[in-house]
Amino acid sequence: MTAFLDLLDQSLTDGSIDFVINGTSRRVGKGDPEAVVRVSDAKFLDEVLVTGNLALGEAYMRGDFSIDGDDVAAFIGVMLRNQVDVRIRERLGPGMALKMGAIRAANKIRGRFGNIHKHFDIGNDLYEAFLDSSLAYTCGYEAKPDGTSTLEELQQNKFARICRKLQLKEGDRVADLGCGFGGLLIYAAEHHGITGKGLTISKKQAEKANERIAAKGLADRIRVEYASYETLTGTYDKIVSVGMMEHLTDREYPVVVRVAKQCLQPHGRGLFHFIGYNGPKNHSDPFTQKYIFPGAQWPKLSQLAHELERKALGILDVENLVRHYTLTLQRWLEKFRDAYPSLDHSRYDLPFKRMWEYYLGCAIASSLYSEVALYQILFTNDYAAPIPYQRV
Amino acid sequence: MEERTFFEILDRFVDEGSLDFIREGRRVRVGQQDAPPAAVVRIHHPRFFKRVLASGNLGLGEAFMDGDFTIEKGSVTSFLTVLVRNRLDKRLARGMTLPMAARLLWIRLVNRLKGRQTAISSHYDYEDDTLFEQFLDPRMIYSCGYVTDPGGTIDEFQRHKLQRICEKLRLQPGERLVDLGCGYGGLLIYAAQHFGVAGKGCTLGRRHHARATANVAAAGLSDRIEIVHSPYDAVDGTFDKLVSVEMIEHLRPREYGRFVDVVSRLLTPKGMGLVHWIACTERRNTHDPFIQKYVLPDSSQPRLSEVVSELEEHDLAVLDVENLVSHYAHTLRVWNERFLANSAKLGNGYDERFKRMWQYYLECSAAAAHASAGALYQVLFARNYPPMLPLQRV
Numbered sequence: 038m039t040a041f042l043d044l045l046d047q048s049l050t051d052g053s054i055d056f057v058i059n060g061t062s063r064r065v066g067k068g069d070p071e072a073v074v075r076v077s078d079a080k081f082l083d084e085v086l087v088t089g090n091l092a093l094g095e096a097y098m099r100g101d102f103s104i105d106g107d108d109v110a111a112f113i114g115v116m117l118r119n120q121v122d123v124r125i126r127e128r129l130g131p132g133m134a135l136k137m138g139a140i141r142a143a144n145k146i147r148g149r150f151g152n153i154h155k156h157f158d159i160g161n162d163l164y165e166a167f168l169d170s171s172l173a174y175t176c177g178y179e180a181k182p183d184g185t186s187t188l189e190e191l192q193q194n195k196f197a198r199i200c201r202k203l204q205l206k207e208g209d210r211v212a213d214l215g216c217g218f219g220g221l222l223i224y225a226a227e228h229h230g231i232t233g234k235g236l237t238i239s240k241k242q243a244e245k246a247n248e249r250i251a252a253k254g255l256a257d258r259i260r261v262e263y264a265s266y267e268t269l270t271g272t273y274d275k276i277v278s279v280g281m282m283e284h285l286t287d288r289e290y291p292v293v294v295r296v297a298k299q300c301l302q303p304h305g306r307g308l309f310h311f312i313g314y315n316g317p318k319n320h321s322d323p324f325t326q327k328y329i330f331p332g333a334q335w336p337k338l339s340q341l342a343h344e345l346e347r348k349a350l351g352i353l354d355v356e357n358l359v360r361h362y363t364l365t366l367q368r369w370l371e372k373f374r375d376a377y378p379s380l381d382h383s384r385y386d387l388p389f390k391r392m393w394e395y396y397l398g399c400a401i402a403s404s405l406y407s408e409v410a411l412y413q414i415l416f417t418n419d420y421a422a423p424i425p426y427q428r429v
Numbered sequence: 430m431e432e433r434t435f436f437e438i439l440d441r442f443v444d445e446g447s448l449d450f451i452r453e454g455r456r457v458r459v460g461q462q463d464a465p466p467a468a469v470v471r472i473h474h475p476r477f478f479k480r481v482l483a484s485g486n487l488g489l490g491e492a493f494m495d496g497d498f499t500i501e502k503g504s505v506t507s508f509l510t511v512l513v514r515n516r517l518d519k520r521l522a523r524g525m526t527l528p529m530a531a532r533l534l535w536i537r538l539v540n541r542l543k544g545r546q547t548a549i550s551s552h553y554d555y556e557d558d559t560l561f562e563q564f565l566d567p568r569m570i571y572s573c574g575y576v577t578d579p580g581g582t583i584d585e586f587q588r589h590k591l592q593r594i595c596e597k598l599r600l601q602p603g604e605r606l607v608d609l610g611c612g613y614g615g616l617l618i619y620a621a622q623h624f625g626v627a628g629k630g631c632t633l634g635r636r637h638h639a640r641a642t643a644n645v646a647a648a649g650l651s652d653r654i655e656i657v658h659s660p661y662d663a664v665d666g667t668f669d670k671l672v673s674v675e676m677i678e679h680l681r682p683r684e685y686g687r688f689v690d691v692v693s694r695l696l697t698p699k700g701m702g703l704v705h706w707i708a709c710t711e712r713r714n715t716h717d718p719f720i721q722k723y724v725l726p727d728s729s730q731p732r733l734s735e736v737v738s739e740l741e742e743h744d745l746a747v748l749d750v751e752n753l754v755s756h757y758a759h760t761l762r763v764w765n766e767r768f769l770a771n772s773a774k775l776g777n778g779y780d781e782r783f784k785r786m787w788q789y790y791l792e793c794s795a796a797a798a799h800a801s802a803g804a805l806y807q808v809l810f811a812r813n814y815p816p817m818l819p820l821q822r823v
Contacts, residue, residue: 179820315746338747339738346732351710351802355750360820405814410746420710421514421800424755426576 041085045116048124052115066119072112073105089125090399094324097395098388107374109398110367110405117406160384161245164218166376167369171196171220172245175280175310176362176411188368191361196224199277201429202354202415203306205229209274212236212300214266214293215281219246222259235261236269267296274302282311283333287340294344301418307350309414312362313338316408322399329396338412350416354428358411363404370397431478438482446511451501460511467511468503490719490789494782505789506762509796558636559775560787564768568615569640572675572705573757573805583763586756591619594672596823597749597809598703600624604669607631607695609661610676614641617654627653631664662691671695671702677736678707678728685731689739693812701811702745707757708733708804717797724790733806740810749809749822757805758798765791 042056042065049066056063058076076082081096096102097109104112116122164172169192177191178198186194199221205211207230213222216235225231237243243263250256266281276297285293297307314335325333338355345352377390403409417424432452439448439459447460449469458466472478477497480488486509492498493505500508558569565571566584574586575593594616600606602625608617611630620626632638638658645654657664661676671692680688692702709730721728737747768791772784797803811818 182820184820315741316744317742337738337741339734339741342732342734342737346710346734349711349802351752351804352733352750353752355747356822357746357748359814360818364820408744408746412747420802421510424752426579426755426759428751 039082041082044086044124044128045121048121049115049119051119054112054115066115071115072108074102074112075105076102078102086125086128089122089323091323091327094328094392094395094399098392100387100391107394109395110370110401113399113402114406117402122407161241162380163385166380167373171223172218173220174217175365176312176358177365177368178358179361179364184364186364188365188372191365191368192220193224195361196221197228198429199279199308199310199413200225200229202413203275203277203308205231205275208232210272211275211277212269212271212273214269214276214278214296215284216242216246216261217280218242219250219259219261221277221279222246222261223250223253223255226255226258227253231275232258233273234259234269234271236264236266237261238263238265267292269296269300271300272302272305273300274305276301276305276307277310278308279310280312282309282336282341283330285336286332286334287336290336290340290344291347294341294348294350298348298350298418301350303419304422305418306353307416307418309341309412309416311336311341311412313357313410313412314408315410322403324399325396328392335409338410338414341412341414345414345416350418351420352414352416353424354413354415356413358413359404359409362409362411363401366397366401366404370394370401373397431482432475435478435482443511443515445514448508448511449502460515466502468505468508469501470498470508471501472498474498485718486793487718487722490723490786490793493789494785496785505792506765506795506799509793510800513796513800558640560779563771563775564764564791568619569613570615571612573707573753574760575753576756576759579759583760583767586760586763587615588619590756591616592623593823594674594703594705594807595620595624597807598670598672598701599815600626600670602626605629605667606670606672607664607666607668609664609671609673609691610679611641611656612637612674614644614654614656616672616674617656618644618648618650621650621653622648626670628668629655629657629664629666631657631659631661633658633660662687664691664695666695667697667700668695669697669700671700672705673703674705675707677704677731678725680729680731682729682731682735685735685739686742689736689743689745693743693745696745696812698812699815701748701809701815703807703809704736705807706731706736706805708806709802710804711802717793719793720790723786730803733804733808736806736808740808745810745812746814747808747810748814748818749807751807753805753807754798754803757803758795761791761795761798765795 042063045054046065052068052071053064053066055070055073056065056076057073058079064070078101081092081101084092164174168174169188171192173192173195176195177188178195179186179191180194205225209229209231211222211225211231211233213233213235216222216237219235222233222235225233235246237246240263243261246261250259250261266278278293282293301307312335314337342352373393436457436459443460445461447458447462447464447466449466450457450459450472451469452472474497477492480492480497482488484491561569561571566587568587570587573590574583575590576586577589578585600620604626606617606620606626606628608628608630611617611632614630617628617630620628630641632641635658638656641656645651645656661673677685677688696702707730709732733750740747765788768787775784798805
């Protein structure tokens with residue numbers, strides 16, 4: 038029961054955690070405590086060394102422990118900053134390999150449609166509860182240096198920035214691969230007079246997106262289809278994909294780049310926005326794999342850059358928005374907590390609430406301290422087109 | 430025979446823009462007949478056609494050096510831009526004869542054998558700096574500038590570039606900065622004067638080393654900046670910030686891993702670095718044969734993915750990538766204008782053929798920056814995300 042705490046005590050050289058077990062408090066690590074963990078059932082402490090974050094997350098969902106202030110991000114953050122995850126990974130037993138293998142196999146059998154269904158078809162009411170009014174479920178852009186924008190502003194800023202990077206203009210035809218609820222297309226149609234099409238493999242997203250488009254009177258300009266990105270046909274002046282690449286396996290990166298190349302006009306531009314991975318090897322987190330984004334995988338920048346080079350799509354710019362991702366996640370967590378009391382608790386019970394808080398907390402901590410990145414890659418199909426001296 | 434083939438090829442492949450050729454009083458237009466020609470090319474010698482067909486840009490460059498053609502309207506750059514824009518470079522290379530391919534191989538093999546020290550010396554260690562003084566800025570910075578006002582001077586472009594690199598690296602007083610391939614020390618001196626850093630630079634050029642050391646002393650910075658005459662991988666110490674501007678083009682592709690090993694070794698745990706280089710955005714990563722032969726032997730144009738995958742292998746997180754290729758085209762254009770205006774001042778060592786070679790190099794590089802798959806990348810990276818990293822980028 039103490040092996041995990043001993044490991045923490047050795048690993049935490051910058052920051053500490055207070056564990057309260059059976060009324061007894063034990064501080065592990067060095068320095069001021071950044072989180073206070075109250076343990077009601079200590080069994081999970083043994084499992085952490087076997088299944089890592091999966092054990093921690095499931096224990097949190099069951100309520101085997103709580104964190105003062107429900108500050109999951111602080112608890113996970115101090116561990117990531119001190120690379121406890123690496124130490125645990127080095128020690129993970131065969132149990133974890135089996136478990137991870139089983140999760141991966143299950144994800145594979147369900148396939149991409151099934152996985153995306155599992156995550157995104159929870160119910161639009163949940164997304165409406167914690168997202169902005171455009172239902173953008175991707176990293177926003179903070180234009181203020183002090184980071185005080187609202188969630189609504191973060192998402193509008195993001196749309197505006199992507200449209201400027203793509204140099205959208207009146208009459209452009211735009212394809213949005215993995216368009217979610219259509220927020221970006223609607224913004225682009227309203228502000229830049231584009232026409233176009235979005236694709237999503239979530240039926241509920243497609244239905245809802247088309248309702249919203251109709252309500253805005255844009256049905257003659259843009260529409261959303263329930264279809265996978267590789268079915269895209271026709272040609273477009275601009276192609277954009279925000280938050281879809283993470284749901285593909287690395288075998289599909291050449292496919293998505295080929296689709297972009299085939300469907301871009303000779304003078305076209307494109308932008309991919311995705312959660313990226315900065316290290317040599319991408320270790321998928323088992324908790325996120327099982328509960329939140331089954332089958333998800335963060336691409337490396339070099340992987341997509343390589344595919345773009347192979348297809349002669351010239352990379353104009355890469356921005357790492359990971360700091361903006363931290364802010365966006367924090368806004369989502371705040372909004373989720375505020376909205377939770379009014380959600381249907383027969384569908385979103387307490388373990389669900391704790392799961393969602395745990396997921397967002399882990400994501401905040403990862404965006405601060407791990408090898409996670411948030412990349413926007415801008416590319417052109419026309420090297421010879423004039424490029425403005427100053428970038429967006 | 431070659432003349433007919435040449436015009437047939439151009440007529441077939443130039444669909445955007447047009448060019449006029451004058452040969453023995455006869456004027457021929459290729460491309461869009463109704464578009465005003467981007468350049469008027471007067472051909473003085475029939476061997477022009479054979480050279481171009483046999484050797485592409487190498488043949489064209491040598492024909493220009495020998496006066497086989499001159500430009501009556503427009504420039505070498507606008508002439509070449511039309512060819513590159515219509516992918517003539519690719520189409521001619523595909524029709525390349527076997528002896529030509531063998532010759533290219535020979536040029537590269539010789540450089541491999543001579544090694545890097547010789548290769549770089551042949552480019553940079555001219556007898557004195559006179560050539561470079563004719564077209565570079567007072568700091569003698571021989572790399573792409575940053576343009577805020579296209580009507581500005583070369584001095585301004587270089588100053589903006591130095592300022593921008595220092596801002597991207599978020600240099601703070603007292604930090605230690607290392608510059609791999611520091612040239613005449615312009616960046617280090619600027620960073621010390623305006624951002625209060627101390628540091629070290631390395632160069633393989635003997636003249637660079639001597640003159641950079643003298644520049645540092647003249648700026649009164651000898652106690653803060655050290656210039657060493659050594660390869661990048663022999664530099665020791667640790668540094669808060671690292672920069673390398675247009676050096677990795679001189680490395681062979683299999684050396685990128687070692688280069689990033691060295692970067693990783695030199696950086697402190699909270700360190701940040703910036704690598705700036707002339708890149709290729711396509712599969713092929715080699716310089717043009719003309720440039721290989723006359724200007725930058727044994728150089729290559731690393732792809733972004735090649736460098737980024739090495740950074741990932743070393744757990745260095747990419748924070749930002751900027752493609753400055755339009756700034757590079759403008760820098761080359763301004764260098765060429767200055768070179769043409771000042772080349773008469775060059776002494777006996779530089780004959781007309783040499784001057785035309787240099788002009789051709791600057792102009793064909795500008796055309797490549799305008800219209801080819803070339804890129805100029807600045808990649809900013811950090812070992813760990815700096816905790817105070819501002820939200821908005823430079």
